[in-house]
Amino acid sequence: MDGNRSSKPDRSNPTKKLSVKNFYLLEYNVISAFFWGAVLLRVILILYLLGPENVAEGNADFTKWVQTGALLEVVHSVVGFVRSPVMTTVIQVASRILLVWGVVYLFPESGATTIAYSTMLLSWSVTEIIRYAFYAYNIQGNTPQWLTWLRYNTFFVLYPTGVASELLVIYASLGDATELNEYYALLLKVIMLVYVPGFYTMFSHMLKQRRRVFKNLGKRREE
Numbered sequence: 001m002d003g004n005r006s007s008k009p010d011r012s013n014p015t016k017k018l019s020v021k022n023f024y025l026l027e028y029n030v031i032s033a034f035f036w037g038a039v040l041l042r043v044i045l046i047l048y049l050l051g052p053e054n055v056a057e058g059n060a061d062f063t064k065w066v067q068t069g070a071l072l073e074v075v076h077s078v079v080g081f082v083r084s085p086v087m088t089t090v091i092q093v094a095s096r097i098l099l100v101w102g103v104v105y106l107f108p109e110s111g112a113t114t115i116a117y118s119t120m121l122l123s124w125s126v127t128e129i130i131r132y133a134f135y136a137y138n139i140q141g142n143t144p145q146w147l148t149w150l151r152y153n154t155f156f157v158l159y160p161t162g163v164a165s166e167l168l169v170i171y172a173s174l175g176d177a178t179e180l181n182e183y184y185a186l187l188l189k190v191i192m193l194v195y196v197p198g199f200y201t202m203f204s205h206m207l208k209q210r211r212r213v214f215k216n217l218g219k220r221r222e223e
Contacts, residue, residue, distance in 0.1 A: 018139070018140070021081055022139050024081075025076070025081060025082070025135075025139055026136055026139045026140065028072065028076075029132040029133070029135045029136040029139070030132070030136050032066075032069065032070075032128065032132040033128070033129050033132035033133050033136065035066045035069070036066065036124070036125045036128040036129050036132065037125070037129055038062070038066075039059065039062065039063050039066055039121060039124070039125045040121075040122070040125035040126065040129065042058065042059045042062065043055055043059055043118060043121045043122055043125065046058045046059060047118055052113075052114070052115045052117070052118045053113045055112075055117060055118045055121065056104060056108055056112035056113060056117055057108075059121065060100075060104050060105070060108065060112060063100060063121060064100040064101065064104070064105060067096050067097065067099075067100045067124075068097065068100070068101075070093050070096065071093060071097070073089055073093055074086070074089050074090055074093055076089075077089040077090075091198075092202075095166070095198075096124070098191065099120070099166055099169065099170070102188075103169060103170055103173050103177075103188070104117070104169070106173075106176075106177075106180065107173040107176040107177065107180075109176070110172050110173040110175065110176045111168070111169035111170065111171070111172035111173040112169065112173075114168065114169065114172050116164075116165045116168035116169050116172065117165070117169050119161055119164075119165040120162060120165035120166055120169055122161075123158045123159075123161045123162035123165060124162060126154065126158055127154070127155070127158045127159075127162065130147070130150045130151055130154060131151065133147060134147050134148070134150075134151040145217070148213065148217070152206075152209065152210040152213050152214065153210070155203075155206050159199075159202070159203060159206065160199075160203075163195060163199050166195070167192055167195055170188055170191070170192055171192065173188070174188060174189070
């Protein structure tokens, strides 16, 4: 799952001179956007040259470590670098970690070889490129309107496709999971059920955020 976890600093007034904390967050967001751009490029190239069944073989390890880097976002939340609630951030990051380590890494010959794995990575990477770029600009206080538009409109497509792809990848791995451990397979099934209310909650949250952001933009235009 992916929601609105933030690598945006806890500040209200932009300044030209960045603090050490904001400089670190700026670098974190820029580097993260770059690596997710690399994930996107690799997926597109492998899809074009070799087909979806080879995407995991050529990209799973790289994506696994790029996504693992997002554990820093939990640290950012815990130490107060960003405003995101700790538990919300933990849940959002953990769902991705489950996919890259607890499903694709453990069962590379099942869900990872389906087209759903490719659409999952496409949804993730485009989402993260936009999100990290948005926060990088926001830290500097000069977010372009087109990027704000992308941040609060593309989730209408990317969030449902990402969640659906994640569920399909998990579902395709249940057979191998059962062979490994019946209780682990049961855990994956329970997690799939949790996705349903989780999707509704996070999608509703993004809609609320979207309304707030565009309402504020409208007020600025009037001023």
